[in-house]
Amino acid sequence: MTWSGPARGLIFLFGLMIAQTSSAQTTAIAPPAPEQAPPAEERALPTSEIPAKTLFGAESRAAKLKSRAIGFYSRGCLAGGEWLPPDGTAWQAMRLSRNRNWAHPNVVKLVKRLATEAKAAGEWPGLLVGDMTQPRGGPMTSGHASHQIGLDADVWLTPMPDRRLTWEEREKISAVSMLKDPLSVNPETFTPGVIAIIKRAASYDEVERIGVNPAIKLGLCRAAGGDKPWLSKIQGWAGHTYHMHIRIKCPPGSDGCRSQGTPDGTSCAAAEKWYADTKAWMESPKTAPKGPKTKRKPKPPLTLQDLPNACRDVLAAAPNGGPTLIAEAIVPPEQKPAAVSAVAASSGPAAFAVPHALEPAVPAAPAAALVVPEPQPALRRAQQ
Numbered sequence: 001m002t003w004s005g006p007a008r009g010l011i012f013l014f015g016l017m018i019a020q021t022s023s024a025q026t027t028a029i030a031p032p033a034p035e036q037a038p039p040a041e042e043r044a045l046p047t048s049e050i051p052a053k054t055l056f057g058a059e060s061r062a063a064k065l066k067s068r069a070i071g072f073y074s075r076g077c078l079a080g081g082e083w084l085p086p087d088g089t090a091w092q093a094m095r096l097s098r099n100r101n102w103a104h105p106n107v108v109k110l111v112k113r114l115a116t117e118a119k120a121a122g123e124w125p126g127l128l129v130g131d132m133t134q135p136r137g138g139p140m141t142s143g144h145a146s147h148q149i150g151l152d153a154d155v156w157l158t159p160m161p162d163r164r165l166t167w168e169e170r171e172k173i174s175a176v177s178m179l180k181d182p183l184s185v186n187p188e189t190f191t192p193g194v195i196a197i198i199k200r201a202a203s204y205d206e207v208e209r210i211g212v213n214p215a216i217k218l219g220l221c222r223a224a225g226g227d228k229p230w231l232s233k234i235q236g237w238a239g240h241t242y243h244m245h246i247r248i249k250c251p252p253g254s255d256g257c258r259s260q261g262t263p264d265g266t267s268c269a270a271a272e273k274w275y276a277d278t279k280a281w282m283e284s285p286k287t288a289p290k291g292p293k294t295k296r297k298p299k300p301p302l303t304l305q306d307l308p309n310a311c312r313d314v315l316a317a318a319p320n321g322g323p324t325l326i327a328e329a330i331v332p333p334e335q336k337p338a339a340v341s342a343v344a345a346s347s348g349p350a351a352f353a354v355p356h357a358l359e360p361a362v363p364a365a366p367a368a369a370l371v372v373p374e375p376q377p378a379l380r381r382a383q384q
């Protein structure tokens with residue numbers, strides 16, 4: 001018996017759905033009990049070149065170890081991950097089939113705090129939480145180079161609706177872009193509430209940096225009237241047009257965790273320079289002769305050997321958490337939910353239906369606006 005247990009668990013989770021509050025279907029169901037998985041000593045670790053994303057992606061439950069972020073955001077794993085319940089007083093987790101609503105307990109605490117405090121202050125009605133981390137972290141089966149050690153969380157910039165979304169809605173609803181073109185924010189979606197929720201997230205000590213599209217960073221700078229201390233944590237990252245990517249520092253007790261340090265290049269002058277340079281690049285005639293196309297070799301996927309040694313223990317550990325950890329209201333999808341309705345009436349052409357890592361770099365727009373500059377080196381680096 002090797003990996004079939006966890007893999008079965010994952011497949012099982014894929015089949016679950018959130019009950020509609022109005023649904024008569026109330027049978028509570030939980031994922032396989034931990035004791036069904038083989039004990040650690042029987043779970044022989046593969047030594048082959050199996051991509052680490054395959055191994056970590058097959059884990060449906062956290063490792064029963066002391067909570068610890070291991071390695072770097074884009075090369076590591078997570079011990080003792082905590083599960084963010086899909087529903088809270090001021091949040092709802094999205095894309096539940098991915099089973100990525102896990103993180104280091106400090107991130108789970110932060111998300112709950114951000115959600116409840118922003119709601120209490122009347123700034124934001126609640127968070128729609130996107131990808132955090134897989135139950136044991138590690139490279140993901142799709143999207144994201146980072147999010148590996150449980151210290152990253154994607155939070156949509158679409159306000160939470162005032163009702164509970166069904167499982168199917170959480171799979172299909174599109175988040176709404178904050179941009180009206182590649183260089184500027186759309187005042188209809190980039191509202192004072194959006195500014196307030198980003199500002200509040202940046203104000204928490206444990207937050208190391210927040211990634212948003214460079215045009216959103218510029219929009220924040222202009223709205224704030226220039227540099228403010230909270231803005232220094234906010235970096236322009238390519239993509240990230242509809243969500244903010246919150247990254248926290250290494251938590252105390254996470255031996256082997258490597259923080260990124262203070263973000264640089266985050267002044268409002270740098271944001272204005274990005275705007276001027278990108279605009280000039282977009283408007284300049286492209287006269288340079290095209291050289292022969294050199295195909296960049298795709299990097300081979302990370303294997304277990306590429307990750308910190310402690311990640312082997314994380315994979316080998318027994319699963320944590322009993323059925324009580326999982327929401328009792330998760331029921332099998334026997335009853336098809338009603339047709340999906342959009343969160344925002346404005347989710348038109350600028351809305352994305354795909355995970356951010358797969359989204360086009362800019363929203364659909366007239367051909368002239370589709371000339372997208374290569375991300376600046378600093379931006380590319382910042383995404384790692």
Ligand SMILES: [Zn+2]
Pocket residue numbers: 153154240244245356
């Ligand atoms: Zn992200």
